[in-house]
Amino acid sequence: MDNLVNKRINEVLKGNQDAFEEIVTLFQHRLYQVCYRMLSNTQEAEDIAQEAFVRAYINIHTFDQKRKFSTWLFRIATNLCIDRIRKKKPDYYLDAEVPGTEGLNMYSQIAAPGELPEEEVERMELQERIQYEIGRLPDRYRTVIILRYIEELPLQEIGDILELPLGTVKTRVHRGREALRKQMGKM
Amino acid sequence: MNTCPEQIVHYMHAYLDGEISRAEERELKEHLDNCTECKEIMNSLSESITLLGSVAQVKAPESFVGGVMARLPKEKSRAGAHR
Numbered sequence: 001m002d003n004l005v006n007k008r009i010n011e012v013l014k015g016n017q018d019a020f021e022e023i024v025t026l027f028q029h030r031l032y033q034v035c036y037r038m039l040s041n042t043q044e045a046e047d048i049a050q051e052a053f054v055r056a057y058i059n060i061h062t063f064d065q066k067r068k069f070s071t072w073l074f075r076i077a078t079n080l081c082i083d084r085i086r087k088k089k090p091d092y093y094l095d096a097e098v099p100g101t102e103g104l105n106m107y108s109q110i111a112a113p114g115e116l117p118e119e120e121v122e123r124m125e126l127q128e129r130i131q132y133e134i135g136r137l138p139d140r141y142r143t144v145i146i147l148r149y150i151e152e153l154p155l156q157e158i159g160d161i162l163e164l165p166l167g168t169v170k171t172r173v174h175r176g177r178e179a180l181r182k183q184m185g186k187m
Numbered sequence: 188m189n190t191c192p193e194q195i196v197h198y199m200h201a202y203l204d205g206e207i208s209r210a211e212e213r214e215l216k217e218h219l220d221n222c223t224e225c226k227e228i229m230n231s232l233s234e235s236i237t238l239l240g241s242v243a244q245v246k247a248p249e250s251f252v253g254g255v256m257a258r259l260p261k262e263k264s265r266a267g268a269h270r
Contacts, residue, residue, distance in 0.1 A: 017256075024251075024252045025252050029245075029246050029247050032246070032251065033244060033246075036245050037242075037245075046247070049247065050251065050254050051258075053255040054255065054258050054259060057259050058260065126238075126241070127242065130238055130239065131242070134239075149236060149239040149240060150239060170200075170204065173200075177200070177203065177236065178232075180235040180239075181231045181232050184231070184234070184235045184238065
């Protein structure tokens with residue numbers, strides 16, 4: 001697949017915009033899925049996933065064809081998702097780490113944003129409930145959990161996407177799993 | 188409260204990442220057989236992962252590709268690019 005993708009990229013680089021359409025077609029569902037899981041909103045997911053492709057197109061000359069295109073594309077998309085999440089939250093500074101703690105931030109001290117009453121959560125359909133629980137994860141854990149368990153990517157590839165060392169990815173996956181376990185305790 | 192050896196939690200995660208050694212796995216299994224509290228933690232970790240895996244694959248809407256193509260900047264004129 002990477003060969004085909006690189007062939008199309010070279011055509012785009014020569015000025016053939018139509019060649020980009022095939023690239024979009026190939027990756028649209030994976031990219032949309034990741035954005036939807038990150039943002040829990042179909043309209044925003046469509047907007048951000050489309051924007052990610054537009055940015056990829058504009059910056060296509062910076063893509064190193066020795067690398068995996070999907071990694072590069074996912075990096076653009078996850079960065080856009082995180083920007084969007086932070087812009088929506090006027091209190092995004094709560095995400096800053098509390099000094100002297102390992103990965104603990106102010107969210108640990110307060111209820112998750114958008115937390116719903118228990119009765120309402122219990123009435124949810126399974127699919128809706130899972131998305132709700134993903135959406136309650138702090139964004140640094142949410143990203144790795146989505147890439148690991150919904151995209152089913154290897155840890156190393158997640159590290160490449162997020163430009164994080166493998167050890168950090170592992171720690172975030174572990175913390176994300178712990179957080180989910182506690183959230184989902186009563187399912 | 189929890190007096191279990193600290194490495195047990197690490198083993199649980201190593202197990203879930205498929206990165207546990209045989210010796211560690213044996214130690215983990217032995218512990219879980221004798222500790223209901225840890226066994227419960229292990230089970231609920233696995234369960235939440237299974238639930239994530241059961242999530243329906245969502246697809247981009249029909250109009251998606253067309254939408255991207257319409258948002259792309261206008262093609263540069265070839266004449267301008269090659270002088």
